[in-house]
Amino acid sequence: MNDSELSGLETRLQALLADYRRLTEHNRVQDRELSELRASNAELKRRLRSILERIRALELETA
Numbered sequence: 001m002n003d004s005e006l007s008g009l010e011t012r013l014q015a016l017l018a019d020y021r022r023l024t025e026h027n028r029v030q031d032r033e034l035s036e037l038r039a040s041n042a043e044l045k046r047r048l049r050s051i052l053e054r055i056r057a058l059e060l061e062t063a
Helices: 003-062
Strands: none
Touching: none
């Protein structure tokens, strides 16, 4: 393998490593956002259950 080929491989490896680091950070950000969305979803589900319970109680009172 000559110096030119080796230099090309080194350049490509550096680009791949930079892409890997960028994608790893992007993945971390996405994981944080997913965790936040899951927490929000759980809170919304809790609130909906509470609302449904109140509606059912009102239906029983008016029945």
